Amino acid sequence: MELLKKKIREEGEVYEGNILKVDCFLNHQIDIPFLKEVGREFHRLFKDCGVNKILTIEASGIAIASMVAEEFDCPLLFAKKTKTKNIAGDVYTTAVESYTHGTTYTVMVSKRFLGKGDKVLIVDDFLAIGNALNGLITLVNDSGAELAGCGIVIEKGFQGGGDRLRAKGVNLQSLAIVEKMNHETGEISFRE
């Protein structure tokens, strides 16, 4: 998506440790007209997949996924993060390791809102190693729902999570794939 690459080049900031900061338009302050375009682009990419539910994870996936759900005119479900290991009630849970923070958290969705008959499009802002996305895919599989695909705004291609999922046959579409970043020069290269 050319508009996204332009915004990353013009407004993104590269920091040591493979950090790409886009908090001025994507995950702190949110450029809503731009996000509408993101929603439309994901709809274009997945409109023939029978999607009837959008799944994301709190917090920064929610605004994006709201715009996608609007385009699909279907419900949105956001998985919750918790540090509690023993969760009571009718929920699907899985453990996710945070590469950035070096911790493990539990991701959960209520069983009432995910199950057989659902065709799920997972949406998130970033994909790097793929731990969070793998966690969401596990929840979808555990619930008996069908995974229609995964839509990611920015994939860090050099961290390999996306290609590992594609190799497994997941219909994963990223709107921009960063192949190289240099925190000294600020340079960012995208996969063609």
Add this chain to the structure above:
Amino acid sequence: MELLKKKIREEGEVYEGNILKVDCFLNHQIDIPFLKEVGREFHRLFKDCGVNKILTIEASGIAIASMVAEEFDCPLLFAKKTKTKNIAGDVYTTAVESYTHGTTYTVMVSKRFLGKGDKVLIVDDFLAIGNALNGLITLVNDSGAELAGCGIVIEKGFQGGGDRLRAKGVNLQSLAIVEKMNHETGEISFRE
């Protein structure tokens, strides 16, 4: 908002400890066409207030605030919660006590995205005691931005937070104000 009251009556569940569960349409699974109506209603209520930024707090405020920001065609900023007390960098922070969880957390926004010239509409899903909302108002005041108003989906009127803010002159509008709930009968009464 009659549609909201109807949804609360039909889909909400009342639990002991003043808990009203609406996670089937508002804060876990999200009914996007309904939320569009919520966005339109907040726009109708605040359209003459010069709003140029929507502020909410992660996580369950984000989907609602996205729909409101879409109606106003302005950026959305979501405040982040953290347990870290010492936060470096150019951020406004304030401490918020969680009535539900009995803990205190820090709420923060980047100074780059809030300041003089901003007319802010704060949006959230619930208002009870008012601690989170008071925290967001503090951030707006500290930044030098102007508070245009607060838009709440469900206010628990009997917990008093909303009336305390109205008494201080805050332009607070709630789409439904619950005056009484009974977890034994499931009965819910709204303020007229």
